Amino acid sequence: MRLGLFGGTFDPIHLGHLILAEACREACSLDRVWFVVASSPPHKPGDRTPVADRLEMARIATAGHMAFEVSEIEAKRTGPNYSFETLEAVHRDSPDDELFFLIGEDSLMDLPQWRRPERIAELATIVVVNRPGIDSASSSTPNFGPNSRPILRVSVPPIGIASHDIRRRVAQGRSIRYLVPRGVEAYINEQGLYR
Numbered sequence: 292m293r294l295g296l297f298g299g300t301f302d303p304i305h306l307g308h309l310i311l312a313e314a315c316r317e318a319c320s321l322d323r324v325w326f327v328v329a330s331s332p333p334h335k336p337g338d339r340t341p342v343a344d345r346l347e348m349a350r351i352a353t354a355g356h357m358a359f360e361v362s363e364i365e366a367k368r369t370g371p372n373y374s375f376e377t378l379e380a381v382h383r384d385s386p387d388d389e390l391f392f393l394i395g396e397d398s399l400m401d402l403p404q405w406r407r408p409e410r411i412a413e414l415a416t417i418v419v420v421n422r423p424g425i426d427s428a429s430s431s432t433p434n435f436g437p438n439s440r441p442i443l444r445v446s447v448p449p450i451g452i453a454s455h456d457i458r459r460r461v462a463q464g465r466s467i468r469y470l471v472p473r474g475v476e477a478y479i480n481e482q483g484l485y486r
Contacts, residue, residue: 293320295418296381297393298327298365298374300454302340303479304352305471307452311420314447315393316358319418324393325362326353329372340484342366351474375407378414390415391443395422399442403433412439420445461485 297312304326312324326349330342339345346366353359364380365372378390392415394402399419402408411417412435419442432442457467462485467476479485 292322292385292388293391294381294385294388295319295321295324295391295393296327296362296377296415297324298329298332298372298377300332300339301326301328301345301349302454303345303457303471303475303484304349305452305454305457305475306469307450309352309472310447310450311395312359312393313356315391315418315420315445318445319391319416319443321358321391323358323360325360325364327362327365327377329365330368331371344478344482344484348475348478351478352472354474373406375405375410375414378411382414391418392416393418393420395420397422399433408433409435409439412436412442416440417442418445419443420447421449458485 295312295315297308297315299308301308308326312326315321316324328342328346328349346361346363349361353361364377374392378392381388381390392411394417396419399417402411405411417440421444452470457470460467461479467479471479
């Protein structure tokens with residue numbers, strides 16, 4: 292199986308996340324895309340919505356897409372969630388699967404500072420998606436050593452949706468319609484999140 296892993300806090304998940312995942316699924320002929328909801332990402336310290344709420348919003352957003360699945364592999368882990376550990380666990384459980392690690396251009400620039408980036412590049416093909424405001428032509432592609440797989444690039448239309456902006460809009464009582472799926476918008480309202 293060709294499996295894409297798309298990690299994040301998803302606080303909240305929004306249409307930009309879904310568009311990225313679908314573009315990568317199609318461009319890389321992925322059989323499945325896992326939305327890996329991080330409990331404690333080391334590069335995003337601070338308060339966040341409880342992981343149970345973020346998992347539920349991800350499930351609502353991906354419902355009905357046969358290739359999309361929400362993974363709790365990091366949500367169940369205590370302490371910081373390191374991507375190389377997640378990839379090692381998935382590889383250990385399904386050694387015949389071909390793994391793809393889906394990230395934005397901004398994350399590729401930061402990846403050399405992550406814990407064990409060379410291991411990430413050994414275990415999975417890194418798939419990089421363009422991000423608004425970041426010129427991929429001017430950014431250099433890091434080298435992760437002789438055992439790394441080639442880095443693939445997928446282009447999507449620029450979509451300037453950010454989770455932090457959605458949280459701010461909700462706190463200000465502004466609309467988030469057409470930024471998140473309707474079910475996610477309803478869940479946020481029902482649970483009183485981001486107020």
